[in-house]
Amino acid sequence: MAEFDIAIIGAGIAGASLAAECGGHARVLLLEAEDIPGYHTTGRSAAFWEECYGGPEIVPLTLASGPYLRDHGFLSPRGALYIAREDGIAALDTFMEKFGDTGATIHRIGRAAMLEKVPGLRESWIDAVWEPLCSDIDVAGLHQHYLTLAKRLGVDLHCRARISRAERRDGAWQIASEDGRGWTATTLVNAAGAWADELAQLAGARPLGIQPLRRTICQLETDPQPLADQPLVLDIAGQFYFKPEAGRVWLSPHDEELSPPCDAAPEELAVAEAIDRFEHVVDWQVRRVERKWAGLRSFAPDRLPVYGADPHCEGLFWFAGQGGYGIQTAPAAAKLAAQLLLGLDRDDFTSGLDASLYSPARFG
Structure with a gap:
């Protein structure tokens, strides 16, 4: 069984962006249940970068992501009324x-x-x-950008890898897919989108009501x-x-x-x-x-995203519950989550973000 530091479940915009941010710092495995990454929500989005979308608590993530999206050519001016x-x-x-x-x-x-x-x-x-300042987002381009960056940094992507087992033993996760493949990882990242609570239960954690x-x-x-x-x-x-x-x-x-x-x-x-x-x-x-x-x-029940370590399940990290704003906040969210996951210092990109707002610990 191949061994990794981090196994990210879900290769939509959440998993792909986080994999790209972590790839240069750790051995990262990215597992996708479907034939191609982004088949579900990411691939069906009519996404726009809209500063007020999601509420005041989401605005800092959106504003922090704007320069990255703009500088890499993923935004086209639109305006919102x-x-x-x-x-x-x-x-x-x-x-x-x-x-x-x-x-x-x-x-x-x-x-x-x-x-x-x-x-x-x-x-x-x-x-x-x-x-x-509202703008259209090139969703496919942004998603592919992160997948390409992740690959360049050594992230190991496997599609058609629907998880059937995730058990914590001796300080590591034993992960198996329905077709019999297996991997081990120190940390399991729940970036499974609509399946986030199902994955949590499979891993023996309490679902958060996503x-x-x-x-x-x-x-x-x-x-x-x-x-x-x-x-x-x-x-x-x-x-x-x-x-x-x-x-x-x-x-x-x-x-x-x-x-x-x-x-x-x-x-x-x-x-x-x-x-x-x-x-x-x-x-x-x-x-x-x-x-x-x-x-x-x-x-999530309070409609804010969930980024951070599960307070009750060792080695489980949440990166889920991103509603309809996961694409427009992807650069800042992935950077923040990677810093939390890897124990890295905050930088200018994330200095204005309050990570406690998004922590799974807020659910008790």
């Missing part, structure tokens, strides 16, 4: 108060400025918060086509978001449906609800739904 009708004005006020001191760049704009950014906006939408929630997205052909530079548009009440994508519209009803860990599929009702809401926002005609898909976004 949180829009409201009359009954949503108070929610916009609350939004400004909530994020005003976080370092995010946001300001209020009125109906005239909204129309300049989103032609065809229906009359009932009268006020908005504008976030000019729950997968299904998110639906569809691609629409519309008349008129959206302009390439139109912003990401989000409902301040959390009922939809949409953005241009290669002459089409990517639209979500912002759904969060409880789901078991699985190969998620879109529900027809969610797609219908999304289109109905979209038609109440702009006067564009929806010609057809060209495709639709769904992914699972996994949240």
Whole structure:
């Protein structure tokens, strides 16, 4: 059985980024259950780098990740517009108060400025918060960047390696896959996404209540086509978001449906609800739904990510529960987790992050 210092379970954006950060410091094993890394949530994301997404506690991770994503060419300017009708004005006020001191760049704009950014906006939408720095993320490029870096640093990646056994014996983990392969590692990292609690139980640890929630997205052909530079548009009440994508519209009803860990599929009702809401926002005609898909976004009970050593299970490290912001926070999250995992000093990249916010010890 091959021996490693660290075995990371899950090769999506979480596992790949952490493997790349640890690869130069330790012998790292990266195990992926599917045929290819990133098959589930990472490969289905309509990701954007949006400073306020996830709440004030996530903003430091997002802002710390921005320079890395920008400097490596993974961000394309988009802008984001949180829009409201009359009954949503108070929610916009609350939004400004909530994020005003976080370092995010946001300001209020009125109906005239909204129309300049989103032609065809229906009359009932009268006020908005504008976030000019919001950007699209090249998700596939970022994921491949980390996988390539990990390989260059000697990380050993194995796909089709669904874990059937993880037992702690004599200070090391004995790990076996369903097809009979085996490895040993000093530390086991739970980066299993929607399967994080299942992996914890398999390893003899207490699950943390990380729950997968299904998110639906569809691609629409519309008349008129959206302009390439139109912003990401989000409902301040959390009922939809949409953005241009290669002459089409990517639209979500912002759904969060409880789901078991699985190969998620879109529900027809969610797609219908999304289109109905979209038609109440702009006067564009929806010609057809060209495709639709769904992914699972996994949240801890307090909706903050979980980074750190399990306080009750020796040798188990959590890197999970990253919700819908795991891609936009990947550089800072992976750097912070690697420093915690390897016992490295904090640096300028992570000095502004409070690791205790994300520790699994917060669950008692």
